[in-house]
Amino acid sequence: MASRPYGKGLRALSITTVAAMTAALALVFFYAPLEAEQGFLQKIFYVHVPLAIVSLCGFVLGGLLAIQHLRTRDSRWDMRSYVAIHMALIFGLATLITGSIWAKGSWGHWWVWNEPTLVSFLIVFLLYATYQPLRFAIEDPERQSRYASVFAVTAGAFVPLNFIAVRMSTSFLHPRTLSSTSNLPGSMGFTFLVSVVAIALLYATLCKYELTVKHTRAQVRALRRRLVAEDSPARGRSAAPSGLPEEEPRPAPGPDGLAPGGQRFGSAPGTAA
Amino acid sequence: MSAPALELSGLIRRYGEREALSGVGLSLPPGRTLVVFGPNGAGKTTLLRVLATLLRPHSGRVRVLGSDLPEDAWAVRGRVGLLAHEPLLYRELSGAENLRYHARLHRVSEARVTELLDAVALGGRADEPVRTLSRGMVQRVAVARAVLHDPELLLLDEPYANLDPAAIELVAPLIGVGGDGRRRTRVLCSHDPGRDLAEADLVLGLRGGRPELLADAASVTPAEIAELYR
Amino acid sequence: MSTAVDGGAATAPERSEQSPARPQPAFWSTVAAVMRKELLVELRTLESVPGMSLFAVTTFVVFHFALNRGSVEGDLAAGILWVTLLFAAILGVNRLFVADADQGGFDGFLLAPVDRAAMLVAKVATLLLYLLALELVAVPAFSILLLGPSVGPALPGLLATLALGDVGVAVIGTLVAAMAVRTRSRDLLGPLLTLPLFVPIVIGGARCTAPLLEFAHRSGPSGRWLATLGVYDLVFGLLAYALFDFLLED
Numbered sequence: 001m002a003s004r005p006y007g008k009g010l011r012a013l014s015i016t017t018v019a020a021m022t023a024a025l026a027l028v029f030f031y032a033p034l035e036a037e038q039g040f041l042q043k044i045f046y047v048h049v050p051l052a053i054v055s056l057c058g059f060v061l062g063g064l065l066a067i068q069h070l071r072t073r074d075s076r077w078d079m080r081s082y083v084a085i086h087m088a089l090i091f092g093l094a095t096l097i098t099g100s101i102w103a104k105g106s107w108g109h110w111w112v113w114n115e116p117t118l119v120s121f122l123i124v125f126l127l128y129a130t131y132q133p134l135r136f137a138i139e140d141p142e143r144q145s146r147y148a149s150v151f152a153v154t155a156g157a158f159v160p161l162n163f164i165a166v167r168m169s170t171s172f173l174h175p176r177t178l179s180s181t182s183n184l185p186g187s188m189g190f191t192f193l194v195s196v197v198a199i200a201l202l203y204a205t206l207c208k209y210e211l212t213v214k215h216t217r218a219q220v221r222a223l224r225r226r227l228v229a230e231d232s233p234a235r236g237r238s239a240a241p242s243g244l245p246e247e248e249p250r251p252a253p254g255p256d257g258l259a260p261g262g263q264r265f266g267s268a269p270g271t272a273a
Numbered sequence: 274m275s276a277p278a279l280e281l282s283g284l285i286r287r288y289g290e291r292e293a294l295s296g297v298g299l300s301l302p303p304g305r306t307l308v309v310f311g312p313n314g315a316g317k318t319t320l321l322r323v324l325a326t327l328l329r330p331h332s333g334r335v336r337v338l339g340s341d342l343p344e345d346a347w348a349v350r351g352r353v354g355l356l357a358h359e360p361l362l363y364r365e366l367s368g369a370e371n372l373r374y375h376a377r378l379h380r381v382s383e384a385r386v387t388e389l390l391d392a393v394a395l396g397g398r399a400d401e402p403v404r405t406l407s408r409g410m411v412q413r414v415a416v417a418r419a420v421l422h423d424p425e426l427l428l429l430d431e432p433y434a435n436l437d438p439a440a441i442e443l444v445a446p447l448i449g450v451g452g453d454g455r456r457r458t459r460v461l462c463s464h465d466p467g468r469d470l471a472e473a474d475l476v477l478g479l480r481g482g483r484p485e486l487l488a489d490a491a492s493v494t495p496a497e498i499a500e501l502y503r
Numbered sequence: 504m505s506t507a508v509d510g511g512a513a514t515a516p517e518r519s520e521q522s523p524a525r526p527q528p529a530f531w532s533t534v535a536a537v538m539r540k541e542l543l544v545e546l547r548t549l550e551s552v553p554g555m556s557l558f559a560v561t562t563f564v565v566f567h568f569a570l571n572r573g574s575v576e577g578d579l580a581a582g583i584l585w586v587t588l589l590f591a592a593i594l595g596v597n598r599l600f601v602a603d604a605d606q607g608g609f610d611g612f613l614l615a616p617v618d619r620a621a622m623l624v625a626k627v628a629t630l631l632l633y634l635l636a637l638e639l640v641a642v643p644a645f646s647i648l649l650l651g652p653s654v655g656p657a658l659p660g661l662l663a664t665l666a667l668g669d670v671g672v673a674v675i676g677t678l679v680a681a682m683a684v685r686t687r688s689r690d691l692l693g694p695l696l697t698l699p700l701f702v703p704i705v706i707g708g709a710r711c712t713a714p715l716l717e718f719a720h721r722s723g724p725s726g727r728w729l730a731t732l733g734v735y736d737l738v739f740g741l742l743a744y745a746l747f748d749f750l751l752e753d
Contacts, residue, residue, distance in 0.1 A: 070746075123699050130692065130695045130696050133692065133695070134692055134696070137689075137692060138687075143685070146750075146752070147682055147749075147750065149749070150746045150750055151696075153742070153746060154678065154700075158699075158700060161703060161735060161738060162702065162703055164731075165702070165703035165706050165707065165735070166702075166703075166706065168706075168727070169706045169710060
């Protein structure tokens with residue numbers, strides 16, 4: 001198999017991520033000061049907000065990768081787009097859960113409508129939650145990839161627009177902690193930055209893992225097909241792209257247009273009287 | 274020799290991880306008829322749809338009427354006619370309304386619509402919704418739709434299915450090769466070597482997407498075609 | 504090692520190569536031809552508009568019982584009106600491409616030497632017409648059944664808001680309908696995809712409409728929100744234009 005190994009750099013990335021996360025946790029618990037108003041609970045801010053940022057960036061990244069797929073028709077871009085969105089959705093769920101915990105602790109309710117970031121995040125999450133059902137509902141793999149890419153581009157454009165619209169509509173009854181990120185005291189700001197980096201690295205590592213696993217599985221399937229039979233049964237319906245690896249060029253058909261091993265070598269085609 | 278009407282080389286079209294067409298290649302001069310045989314699922318319809326510019330080739334070279342697909346597909350549309358398994362007609366509209374719609378899309382005159390409706394002898398039924406017509410009548414309207422814009426290349430997917438002998442007689446001149454003045458290039462998918470081998474200039478036999486037989490019609494026997502279905 | 508899966512063939516949608524050879528009049532005559540066909544089918548089957556209108560009126564009745572109110576104004580009135588209109592619109596969106604998908608209409612169109620964007624424009628315009636027809640029934644019904652303040656003075660502002668909102672609904676509805684129609688669960692995916700995308704339209708529409716429907720201190724729709732609706736329409740219009748080709752292909 002001539003393909004480059006997909007998992008190159010995975011170990012280095014994983015180690016860096018573990019290091020960054022450890023550093024972030026250490027800073028959060030031992031370095032960042034306790035916030036006067038909200039106390040210890042406020043520390044969830046260092047998890048919730050980076051998760052939100054990375055998740056939203058992941059969705060937009062999925063849209064950009066989808067544009068590449070539509071432009072080049074190369075299914076590997078669709079694979080990358082799928083993984084980016086899939087992972088961002090998981091991080092998005094974590095965002096909503098941590099946001100809810102924070103809301104409960106700070107304001108006594110499991111959900112608040114006056115926090116526009118959280119609200120617009122919910123809408124975006126509900127939209128992207130339809131991504132996999134959409135994929136699953138299309139059987140033709142090429143069409144599945146294409147339609148998923150159209151969706152990813154549309155949804156990616158929607159993210160900023162939705163954010164703006166919701167923000168405009170929210171009345172601020174309560175000073176929002178998010179708006180105060182710009183005037184965070186130095187120690188908090190530094191901790192926040194490290195947290196963002198750590199979570200971004202975690203996202204990148206998990207994406208790379210998933211891509212590697214899918215790619216390897218696809219290579220195994222291709223090898224099996226080659227060894228066993230050409231007409232092995234197709235995969236069952238699946239929402240995930242198959243991750244076709246680049247195949248070696250087939251032996252070119254002979255001048256009479258037949259694949260090697262074809263039954264008939266008639267007279268040169270097209271010279272009928 | 275004038276440029277071939279069809280030039281394929283190493284055409285591959287995938288469906289997921291399976292290859293619906295595996296390396297099909299051939300060259301068809303203008304005015305000739307290619308007949309494609311093969312069991313169901315062999316890729317005949319896929320091949321027709323690629324030639325009709327409805328499907329993109331995934332690999333290989335496809336040249337239809339001098340234009341490469343998929344980049345120059347726009348130059349080919351309007352010069353190709355497709356008669357598919359589905360009639361491509363709106364059931365709630367009448368035969369005449371359907372044809373008029375297609376005539377507007379192809380920028381063909383109203384007179385041509387009337388001419389074809391007469392040619393397929395639909396008579397008074399032309400103004401009734403397609404869903405009230407019998408399968409044979411629907412097929413006749415579909416034939417009219419396929420040749421409405423007088424295409425240079427005609428792609429026919431089992432055109433005589435659902436037609437009784439009288440209807441076949443009506444329809445045959447419309448989808449035939451045409452007069453000596455301008456011969457039409459045709460690709461015909463068939464299950465009936467007995468009838469359709471006679472019309473062929475070139476024969477292609479597909480099985481599992483692979484071209485297993487490609488030869489001049491003169492040198493092919495029905496027995497060889499039967500082999501494909503084994 | 505070759506990279507592109509399809510052998511390096513040019514992959515931009517063919518429309519751009521088509522443009523130089525195609526004179527402008529052909530585009531609009533194609534749009535007209537498609538719209539003519541659409542409206543003819545709708546007149547024969549009456550699948551969309553009557554259903555949408557009936558749904559809206561029935562929903563107002565349901566709201567009366569659900570809220571236990573005989574008369575609403577302001578925010579509540581705006582909300583009920585917009586939610587009802589959007590859900591009724593979804594019914595129309597669901598049916599928009601069904602005839603084409605089931606009866607080979609896509610193939611027939613794709614075989615013709617026409618600019619494919621013409622189908623997008625024709626479908627958006629058709630859906631827009633359906634929405635206008637819906638509103639001709641729903642707005643009077645609403646003002647009779649549920650609305651407290653009189654609708655007369657609110658009409659100009661209301662019409663402007665509805666117009667902008669309708670364009671957005673039509674564009675998004677057409678795009679999503681094209682995505683959902685050739686999938687297995689088309690009736691479910693349509694609403695699931697459109698509703699989040701409609702949220703900014705609901706926000707803008709309701710914010711503009713609420714001050715129009717007050718008993719006292721009536722004021723016009725806010726320019727800021729109208730502009731927001733306009734921008735949203737524009738962005739999605741451009742997006743739909745760029746992406747529609749990819750959905751039409753087989």
